[in-house]
Amino acid sequence: MPFALFTSSNTFKGQLPGETTLLVARKHWLTLALPLFLIVITALIPLAIYPFLALGSYTSLYWFLTSAFWFFLWNLLFFNLMIYYLNTVLITDKRIIATKQLGFFKYSTSEFQKDKIQDVSVKITGLLASLFNFGDLEIQTAAPQNKFNFTNLPNPEEIKRIILS
Numbered sequence: 256m257p258f259a260l261f262t263s264s265n266t267f268k269g270q271l272p273g274e275t276t277l278l279v280a281r282k283h284w285l286t287l288a289l290p291l292f293l294i295v296i297t298a299l300i301p302l303a304i305y306p307f308l309a310l311g312s313y314t315s316l317y318w319f320l321t322s323a324f325w326f327f328l329w330n331l332l333f334f335n336l337m338i339y340y341l342n343t344v345l346i347t348d349k350r351i352i353a354t355k356q357l358g359f360f361k362y363s364t365s366e367f368q369k370d371k372i373q374d375v376s377v378k379i380t381g382l383l384a385s386l387f388n389f390g391d392l393e394i395q396t397a398a399p400q401n402k403f404n405f406t407n408l409p410n411p412e413e414i415k416r417i418i419l420s
Contacts (some may be wrong), residue, residue, distance in 0.1 A: 257258050271349060278346040282407040283389035287339045294332050298325060334359070344405050346417055351394070353403065367403065371396045375418055377411040394418070 267276070301321040310317050341356035352366040372394060379390035390411040393401040408414055 267345065267352075269352075270347075274350075275348045276345065277348060278344075278414065280344045280346070280405075280408050280414060281342060282339060283387060283409040285343070285383065285387055285389065286407045287335065290335045291332065294328050299327050301325075344408065344412070344414075351403075351418065353405065365400070365403070367394075367396050367400075369399045369418070371398050372418065373397055375415045377415050379411065 267316060270276075294365055301317075301324060305317070307315065316377070337357050337359070341354065341362070343354050344401075345352040348369070350366050350368050352364065354362060354364050356362045374395040376393045376395075377390055378393065379385055379388075384390050384407075387409075388411075389407050389409045392405040392411050392414060396403065
């Protein structure tokens, strides 16, 4: 039985008749934490340097530029959240579908049948990956594009078990 966090009874665009969704996976949350942390720290820089500046009559200009800077960071935050949320690996009882968001208006989707799978390997590298149980999944198929790599997936051994079941 897959983890409750990963199971889905939802339907999706292009679902085949009688096809059941077994798992929807995204990259591990830790891969999102570092960019978000850096964005938050960067957003605090204008507030940290404000007391040390002798702005005089340029205070309005400073706050205008700070607001523009924060707007840029807000867009960067939104972009990171969007990329995290929309990059998915969908595993059904018949096929595996990988959706990769490449930008705001550009994405790619690749899929392959489960009966074409020849090998599934898991690679967990590093201390953080071992502690938080995330890693890479490589699937070898008999399809024209014979290797599919999925990076930083949570609980890759469980995902491998679901794919091979």
